[in-house]
Amino acid sequence: MKKIAILHGREDTFPQAFVDEVNRIAPEGISAEPVKIEMLEQGAPSPYAVIIDRISQDVPFYRAYLKNAALCGAAVINNPFWWSADEKFFNNALARKVGVPVPNTVLLPSYERPHDTSEKSFRNMAFPLAWDKMIDYVGFPAYMKPHDGGGWRDVYKVENKEDLFAKHAQTHRLVMLLQEEIKFDYYFRCYCIGRKYVHIMPYEPRNPHHLRYVVDDTNYPDGLLDLIHDYVLRLNMALGYDFNTVEFAVRDGVPIAIDFCNPAPDADLNSVGQQNFEWVVKHSAMYAVERALAHKDGEMNLAWGSFVTQGIK
Numbered sequence: 001m002k003k004i005a006i007l008h009g010r011e012d013t014f015p016q017a018f019v020d021e022v023n024r025i026a027p028e029g030i031s032a033e034p035v036k037i038e039m040l041e042q043g044a045p046s047p048y049a050v051i052i053d054r055i056s057q058d059v060p061f062y063r064a065y066l067k068n069a070a071l072c073g074a075a076v077i078n079n080p081f082w083w084s085a086d087e088k089f090f091n092n093a094l095a096r097k098v099g100v101p102v103p104n105t106v107l108l109p110s111y112e113r114p115h116d117t118s119e120k121s122f123r124n125m126a127f128p129l130a131w132d133k134m135i136d137y138v139g140f141p142a143y144m145k146p147h148d149g150g151g152w153r154d155v156y157k158v159e160n161k162e163d164l165f166a167k168h169a170q171t172h173r174l175v176m177l178l179q180e181e182i183k184f185d186y187y188f189r190c191y192c193i194g195r196k197y198v199h200i201m202p203y204e205p206r207n208p209h210h211l212r213y214v215v216d217d218t219n220y221p222d223g224l225l226d227l228i229h230d231y232v233l234r235l236n237m238a239l240g241y242d243f244n245t246v247e248f249a250v251r252d253g254v255p256i257a258i259d260f261c262n263p264a265p266d267a268d269l270n271s272v273g274q275q276n277f278e279w280v281v282k283h284s285a286m287y288a289v290e291r292a293l294a295h296k297d298g299e300m301n302l303a304w305g306s307f308v309t310q311g312i313k
Contacts, residue, residue: 001029001030001031002029002030002031002049002050002292002295003030003031003032003033003047003048003049003050004022004026004030004031004032004033004048004049004050004051004052004288004289004292005032005033005034005035005048005050005051005052006018006019006032006034006035006051006052006054007034007035007051007052007053007054007055007056007062007065007066008034008035008054008055009054009055009058009059011054011267011268012268013267013268013269013270013277014054014267014268014269014277014280014281015034015054017269017277017281018032018052018281018284018285018288019032019033019034021281021282021285022285022288022289024285025285025286025289026289026292027289027293030289030292030293032285032288035048035051037065040061040064040065040068042068043068043071043072044068044072045069045072045073046068046069046072046073046074048069048074049073049074049075049291049292049295049301050074050075050076050077050288050291050292050295051066051069051074051075051076051077052077052243052284052288053066053076053077053078053080053263053264054264055264056080056083056264057083057263057264063080063084066080067080067081067084070300070301070302073295073296073297073298073299073300073301074301075291075292075294075295075301075302075303076302077242077243077287077288077291077303078240078241078242078243078244078263078264079240079242079302079303079304081302082239082240082304082305082308083263086148086239086261086263087147087148087261088145088146088147088148088149088177088259088261089105089107089147089177091235091239091260091261092105092177094238094239094307095235095238095257095260097238098234098235098237098238099234100231100234100235100257101254101255101256101257102256102257102258103179103180103181103182103256103258104137104138104139104179104180105138105177105178105179105180106134106137106138106177106178107147107175107176107177107178108129108144108168108175108176108177108178109122109125109129109175110171110172110173110174110175110176111168111169111170111171111172111173111174112172112173113173114173115173131161134178135161135164138178138179138180139180139181140158140159140160140161140181141157141158141159141181142157142158142164142178142179142180142181143155143156143157143158143177143178143179143180143181144156144157144158144164144167144168144171144176144177144178144179145176145177145179146171146174146175146176146177147175147176147177148175149174154171154174156170156171157181158178164178182249182251182256182258183251184249184250184251184256185250185251185252185253186202186217186220186224186249186250187202187203187204187205187247187248187249187250188200188201188202188203188228188247188248188250188255189201189203189213189245189246189247190228190229190232190245190246190247190248191244191245191265191276191279191280191283192232192233192235192236192241192243192244192245192246193242193243193280193283193284193286193287194242194283194287194290195233195236195237195240195241195242195303196233197283197286197287198229198232198233199276199279199280199283200225200228200229200232201213201272201276202215202217202218203215203247205247209271210270210271212271213271213272213273213276214273221253224250224253224255227255228248228255231246231248231255231257232246235257235260236260236305237305237306238305238306238307239260239261239305239307240303240304240305240306240307240308241263241305242287242303243263243264243265243284243287244260244261244262244263244265245259245260245262245265245266246259246260246262247259247260267280267281267284
């Protein structure tokens with residue numbers, strides 16, 4: 001018996017629906033259940049062939065558990081080693097390499113020095129930084145957000161140079177992105193499962209949270225949705241994510257990738273709505289079963305993106 005398990009936290013709707021769907025469609029010899037951890041011994045194998053991770057970004061113990069499980073052969077979705085190394089500034093740079101437009105972005109050093117550093121630790125950094133050049137590149141208004149954050153935490157809208165400096169002082173030791181604002185005509189949020197299943201959802205980030213997926217406009221320019229579909233696959237193939245969302249702001253007909261580092265994306269029925277919920281439950285269950293069928297005992301069963309695999313070649 002090969003087991004598929006889901007590691008989750010405060011979510012209520014998606015985890016049980018996922019387990020139920022896997023158990024409904026899985027062939028004989030495959031079943032699903034929530035992860036149960038009683039003891040974590042180094043190098044001890046996991047009882048699960050496939051683990052869907054929905055919570056380790058908030059619980060370091062779970063991240064260690066998943067790495068150990070992956071070492072011992074579990075197929076962990078998403079790859080916990082890549083997720084530990086991944087961050088938004090690098091992802092933006094990689095997006096440009098694979099031909100996906102992103103906002104003009106620069107990286108700012110933390111306002112306060114990291115612990116156990118001194119002025120000498122920064123002798124390679126110019127003082128002052130080229131602030132005017134950065135501002136000319138990004139423009140105002142702009143957004144400042146953590147380079148490795150998520151969930152819209154510590155995100156600031158900045159209107160001018162003085163506002164930038166004042167808000168940067170509030171970020172303490174966070175390393176921040178400064179990114180141009182995209183004034184958009186359309187906005188989309190896209191699920192991508194297994195780097196092959198794509199679901200494009202019209203989305204309005206300016207609405208209250210429970211109304212963001214309630215968008216009536218479907219009169220889009222010819223070819224726009226096909227281009228977005230292509231960009232979603234390019235990004236996830238390069239990054240290696242098997243369960244992700246990608247957000248696009250469309251300006252003058254050009255989809256610009258705004259946020260595509262969401263390896264535990266919102267899948268709650270109460271926020272994404274019934275139709276989107278049914279899609280993500282169905283396709284994540286299908287993909288988990290595919291990975292269980294492909295699972296090979298005694299081997300590494302992790303998925304890696306083209307950035308890593310091409311580098312190895």
